[in-house]
Amino acid sequence: MSAMQSFSIFSKAIANNRLSQYIIMKGTHFTVIAFTLLAFACSLASAFDPSPLQDFCVAINDIKNGVFVNGKFCEDPKLAVAEDFFFSGLNKPGNTSNLVGSNVTTVSVDQIPGLNTLGISLVRIDYAPYGLNPPHTHPRGTEILVVIKGTLYVGFVTSNPDNRLFTKILNPGDVFVFPIGLIHFQFNIGKTEAVAFAGLSSQNAGVITIANAVFGSNPLINPDVLTKAFQLDKTVVQYLQSRFWSD
Numbered sequence: 001m002s003a004m005q006s007f008s009i010f011s012k013a014i015a016n017n018r019l020s021q022y023i024i025m026k027g028t029h030f031t032v033i034a035f036t037l038l039a040f041a042c043s044l045a046s047a048f049d050p051s052p053l054q055d056f057c058v059a060i061n062d063i064k065n066g067v068f069v070n071g072k073f074c075e076d077p078k079l080a081v082a083e084d085f086f087f088s089g090l091n092k093p094g095n096t097s098n099l100v101g102s103n104v105t106t107v108s109v110d111q112i113p114g115l116n117t118l119g120i121s122l123v124r125i126d127y128a129p130y131g132l133n134p135p136h137t138h139p140r141g142t143e144i145l146v147v148i149k150g151t152l153y154v155g156f157v158t159s160n161p162d163n164r165l166f167t168k169i170l171n172p173g174d175v176f177v178f179p180i181g182l183i184h185f186q187f188n189i190g191k192t193e194a195v196a197f198a199g200l201s202s203q204n205a206g207v208i209t210i211a212n213a214v215f216g217s218n219p220l221i222n223p224d225v226l227t228k229a230f231q232l233d234k235t236v237v238q239y240l241q242s243r244f245w246s247d
Contacts, residue, residue: 051140053204071203072109072116085114093195094126101131101188109203121203125196127152127188134209135185141205143178143198145186147171150194156184170196183210216244 053071087107094103108121115121121141125133127150145154147170155167156178168176169189178184180201188194214226215237226237 087112090124096128101128102133115203121200123198127194129191131188133186135183136209138205141200141202142180143200145198146175148195151190153187153189156182215240
């Protein structure tokens with residue numbers, strides 16, 4: 001097939017909107033061009049990084065020292081049983097006898113092995129009267145929450161520079177979404193206990209509780225850093241660190 005014939009056929013195909021892009025090479029055949037387009041499409045389809053399923057995964061050259069993968073190792077599917085996809089206990093209230101008055105019962109890949117690679121997990125959150133699920137983020141997942149019992153004041157804050165606060169008062173049956181990575185919270189504003197369930201778009205969404213991470217890191221952040229960052233007296237910072245840090 002000549003180059004002119006190839007060009008003519010390509011022009012007709014383009015006119016009929018059958019191709020979105022093409023490559024013209026003098027003296028080549030359609031077979032070569034087709035394989036070129038296929039290879040290009042395949043390269044685009046695979047040109048992305050998988051979402052991380054832990055805080056970090058340091059690359060190594062010697063696989064003998066590898067102790068973690070992005071996710072968990074998979075067993076032979078033939079060995080899977082129903083229990084690999086099952087969890088029991090979300091009907092039981094969590095213990096809210098703590099300083100913040102809330103408890104999160106997590107059902108992730110650690111509780112249901114069958115969740116591995118499926119990109120989803122679930123939590124039950126119990127709140128004592130005026131209990132708080134304090135400001136925190138999920139670095140690897142969006143959260144969708146539904147209230148089952150009680151009344152919650154919930155909200156999230158957008159990223160810099162706007163730092164917009166979105167809040168809502170939720171009653172039983174109400175649903176609210178917390179976008180991935182954004183600081184959010186839930187506060188029981190009622191005089192009775194509250195219960196909510198939430199789905200997360202990761203088998204291991206992770207959680208960073210802001211106060212604990214900032215004032216209770218291990219080792220502690222230099223108080224001078226936090227004094228300047230929060231515009232507080234250094235003694236106040238040291239007091240907060242004493243409240244959140246444990247060796």
